[in-house]
Amino acid sequence: MNREIKKINGDKVKEYLPAAGLVVVILLFTALTGGRMIAPTNLLLIMKQSAMQIIACVGVTFVLAHGNLDFSFGANIAISCAAGAIVGANVSYLLFLPVCILTGILLEVFMCFIHLSCKVPAIVVSWALMFFDQGIMTTLVGKFPMKLPEELVFMDHTWFYIIMAVAVCLIGWYLLDYTRLGKYNKAIGSNIVNARFSGIPVNKFKYLAYVVSGVSVGICAIICMARGRTASTLTASGAAIDVLIAVVLGGMSLGGGTKTRISAGIIGTLMLEFLTNGLTMVGADNNLIGMVKGLIFLTAVIITFDRKAVQVVI
Amino acid sequence: MERKSDVLLQADHMRKEFGITKAVKDIDLTIYRGEVRTLIGENGSGKSTLSNMFAGVYMPTEGTMTLRGEPYKPENIIDARMKGIGLVVQEVGTIDGLTVAENMFMGREKRFCSCGLVNRRKMMEAADKALADNGIDHFHGADLIDKLTFEDRKLVEVIMVMEADPDIMIFDESTTALSRKGRDLIYKIMEMQKKKGKSIIFISHDLDEVTMVSDRVTVMRDGDYIATLEKEEITPERMRNLMIGRELTDNYYRTDYECTCGDVVLQVKDLTKEGMFEDVSFDIHEGEIVGIGGLTECGMHELCKAVFGIYSVDKGEIYHVGAGRKIKSTLDALESKMGYLSKNREVEAMMPSASIRDNIMLTCYDKAKKGMILSPRKEKEITRQQKDKLSIKCRDMEQWGRELSGGNKQKVVIAKWLANDSEILIMDCPTRGIDIGVKAAIYELMNELKKQKKAIIMVSEELPELIGMSDVIYIMKDGKITGSFQRNEMVTEHDVIKHMI
Numbered sequence: 101m102n103r104e105i106k107k108i109n110g111d112k113v114k115e116y117l118p119a120a121g122l123v124v125v126i127l128l129f130t131a132l133t134g135g136r137m138i139a140p141t142n143l144l145l146i147m148k149q150s151a152m153q154i155i156a157c158v159g160v161t162f163v164l165a166h167g168n169l170d171f172s173f174g175a176n177i178a179i180s181c182a183a184g185a186i187v188g189a190n191v192s193y194l195l196f197l198p199v200c201i202l203t204g205i206l207l208e209v210f211m212c213f214i215h216l217s218c219k220v221p222a223i224v225v226s227w228a229l230m231f232f233d234q235g236i237m238t239t240l241v242g243k244f245p246m247k248l249p250e251e252l253v254f255m256d257h258t259w260f261y262i263i264m265a266v267a268v269c270l271i272g273w274y275l276l277d278y279t280r281l282g283k284y285n286k287a288i289g290s291n292i293v294n295a296r297f298s299g300i301p302v303n304k305f306k307y308l309a310y311v312v313s314g315v316s317v318g319i320c321a322i323i324c325m326a327r328g329r330t331a332s333t334l335t336a337s338g339a340a341i342d343v344l345i346a347v348v349l350g351g352m353s354l355g356g357g358t359k360t361r362i363s364a365g366i367i368g369t370l371m372l373e374f375l376t377n378g379l380t381m382v383g384a385d386n387n388l389i390g391m392v393k394g395l396i397f398l399t400a401v402i403i404t405f406d407r408k409a410v411q412v413v414i
Numbered sequence: 415m416e417r418k419s420d421v422l423l424q425a426d427h428m429r430k431e432f433g434i435t436k437a438v439k440d441i442d443l444t445i446y447r448g449e450v451r452t453l454i455g456e457n458g459s460g461k462s463t464l465s466n467m468f469a470g471v472y473m474p475t476e477g478t479m480t481l482r483g484e485p486y487k488p489e490n491i492i493d494a495r496m497k498g499i500g501l502v503v504q505e506v507g508t509i510d511g512l513t514v515a516e517n518m519f520m521g522r523e524k525r526f527c528s529c530g531l532v533n534r535r536k537m538m539e540a541a542d543k544a545l546a547d548n549g550i551d552h553f554h555g556a557d558l559i560d561k562l563t564f565e566d567r568k569l570v571e572v573i574m575v576m577e578a579d580p581d582i583m584i585f586d587e588s589t590t591a592l593s594r595k596g597r598d599l600i601y602k603i604m605e606m607q608k609k610k611g612k613s614i615i616f617i618s619h620d621l622d623e624v625t626m627v628s629d630r631v632t633v634m635r636d637g638d639y640i641a642t643l644e645k646e647e648i649t650p651e652r653m654r655n656l657m658i659g660r661e662l663t664d665n666y667y668r669t670d671y672e673c674t675c676g677d678v679v680l681q682v683k684d685l686t687k688e689g690m691f692e693d694v695s696f697d698i699h700e701g702e703i704v705g706i707g708g709l710t711e712c713g714m715h716e717l718c719k720a721v722f723g724i725y726s727v728d729k730g731e732i733y734h735v736g737a738g739r740k741i742k743s744t745l746d747a748l749e750s751k752m753g754y755l756s757k758n759r760e761v762e763a764m765m766p767s768a769s770i771r772d773n774i775m776l777t778c779y780d781k782a783k784k785g786m787i788l789s790p791r792k793e794k795e796i797t798r799q800q801k802d803k804l805s806i807k808c809r810d811m812e813q814w815g816r817e818l819s820g821g822n823k824q825k826v827v828i829a830k831w832l833a834n835d836s837e838i839l840i841m842d843c844p845t846r847g848i849d850i851g852v853k854a855a856i857y858e859l860m861n862e863l864k865k866q867k868k869a870i871i872m873v874s875e876e877l878p879e880l881i882g883m884s885d886v887i888y889i890m891k892d893g894k895i896t897g898s899f900q901r902n903e904m905v906t907e908h909d910v911i912k913h914m915i
Binding site: 274278279280283287290291293294295296297298299300301357358359 | 722724744745747748754756761762763764765766767768769772775776777779786787788830
């Protein structure tokens with residue numbers, strides 16, 4: 101009986117560790133910065149800077165839920181920015197928003213199509229797409245100006261970003277935990293064979309996960325353009341890795357499954373943002389910040405990795 | 415009476431728990447030099463778990479072991495083998511993609527090393543010699559192990575374990591899949607080891623074989639030690655009674671001999687899939703239990719998957735009479751209220767790292783719909799209903815599937831399909847690896863379902879189960895149906911086996 105109690109508590113502790121970590125980071129740096137970090141203007145800044153990555157995390161969470169990784173996420177954002185900018189400049193600024201989102205969906209769904217019909221692992225397709233995107237981006241940037249349509253400059257407002265992020269989180273939470281889209285994707289990630297043998301149309305729901313991811317690509321593209329006013333080959337580069345680090349930090353298992361949560365991306369992103377912000381405030385230089393992030397990430401993985409589900413360390 | 419110095423392995427208060435499951439409860443065991451000790455017991459009795467602890471596969475939850483008078487605590491299976499206890503497993507214990515010689519000397523390549531390079535030729539020669547010494551001449555050290563039959567691979571594995579010259583060799587149901595020739599070789603090896611003063615721990619379900627080879631038999635049941643029989647006391651009846659512990663009444667399977675089957679619900683017509691089965695046709699009626707039997711490779715397992723729409727077929731069709739549709743995909747099957755319980759329960763029929771609730775709800779989220787949301791409260795209600803109906807033993811519904819015992823895992827899988835009001839259940843080896851108590855519960859359930867006019871297709875590798883439960887039995891061999899039997903008291907195992915081989 102005692103052994104059981106200890107084990108139950110062990111699992112629960114692991115579940116709340118990321119949130120606890122976030123609280124510790126906030127408290128620690130609030131103390132170190134003499135309260136400057138939680139000044140309202142600074143908090144708003146942190147929210148604004150976290151918004152895009154949180155939205156990215158929500159989208160990627162659905163693909164992660166069924167056990168696939170997506171390294172083309174950032175590159176897809178860049179292409180969506182480019183598509184939106186080009187159409188917005190040459191046709192109508194009204195099309196900027198829908199084109200961004202549609203391009204995002206198209207790219208992600210295309211990736212899923214190759215994965216399922218050619219039976220290539222999704223992670224490999226995502227690398228190929230990433231290189232492909234980079235090639236296209238370089239070509240486009242040379243030929244077309246990539247500017248946010250003037251009429252849409254009003255979007256560059258802190259509250260716009262924060263509201264978008266909150267809305268995406270709420271919708272993402274609803275979809276992941278309270279609809280079949282989420283439940284089936286989690287089931288596929290937990291055991292794809294069982295999902296198939298239980299009558300779930302696996303391919304259809306994988307596509308749907310990529311559609312959600314594509315929508316979030318589009319929204320990230322919009323935010324990217326709104327903040328930066330322009331797009332280049334450097335746009336959103338590294339976004340895919342940043343997202344992965346954030347969700348793992350927030351407690352997500354990279355194999356997906358039923359423990360997948362929207363909160364992972366949110367907690368992880370905020371933890372990193374507060375950390376970066378706090379360290380900068382106390383005067384740490386960039387290298388130190390990088391090292392600290394790396395160490396925390398490693399510690400997080402060591403603690404939260406589900407060893408029982410994996411019997412052999414590869 | 416054996417002298418203290420003849421004790422090879424002493425195990426005290428051995429215990430092993432997997433979450434809520436107590437596989438081995440509190441067992442003391444003494445193995446003497448030069449004996450063949452057989453462990454017997456029903457599935458779930460703990461005999462494999464106990465020997466796995468000796469062999470370093472599992473760490474004991476509690477307990478101490480002493481080997482040759484020294485404390486013994488193996489870190490893993492290789493460490494155990496080095497220290498003197500070698501295990502030959504039930505499943506495949508050799509590695510694909512390597513040669514026979516490479517498998518045989520796995521972990522001991524140093525013998526053939528000079529200046530850091532392995533002398534392949536020497537290794538092959540040593541392998542060939544080892545094979546010749548054991549009277550094996552139909553394959554050689556240089557052969558790729560993938561090309562060998564399961565039996566030959568098992569023999570390589572045995573030689574591999576012997577190479578480390580262990581004091582105790584454990585054969586965990588290794589003879590189950592072997593032919594006469596293979597078994598004789600194993601018996602010869604066991605005799606040889608005995609003469610050298612080494613011991614064998616033998617696990618087998620074949621009570622005649624056990625009677626023949628054992629010096630002592632230790633009986634286990636439900637994780638407990640029951641008794642040890644000395645040579646003179648070993649008889650199949652004695653062993654059977656101790657294993658089961660109670661009179662196996664006639665009510666284990668069904669007692670009735672009527673066929674109260676209704677209309678046809680599913681028609682399988684000329685089903686053919688190359689390499690698996692050919693021209694299979696039969697009808698399934700309401701309230702009927704259709705039994706399908708045969709040797710493992712006869713195609714019956716694949717047939718199940720095809721009937722449920724998992725495999726596409728080359729010829730023929732599956733027709734659901736009530737819905738008036740052909741079953742071509744799992745979606746069709748699900749919508750026609752069919753259910754499928756795979757033989758490979760853990761890997762194919764459930765999600766081990768998900769809660770019982772998530773497992774059961776997987777097929778019936780429709781029922782938990784409240785507007786645009788899937789209501790957790792409704793999910794809990796539905797899950798609780800199933801848990802009560804099937805008496806699933808668990809801490810609560812959020813407990814993970816993998817922590818349940820084999821029998822309860824199966825109950826969860828059944829619950830998953832019952833929750834969706836399945837009318838036709840395809841059960842592949844429904845009581846495989848389940849202890850007697852839960853087996854009886856599942857048979858009772860099948861009877862209940864039958865009375866409720868559900869249809870069941872039951873594939874089974876256990877003849878008594880097949881004969882005891884089915885309304886009609888189809889026997890398959892090499893992919894074709896070779897015989898069928900209607901339910902009546904006169905059908906014997908002998909009649910049925912004739913069509914299987």
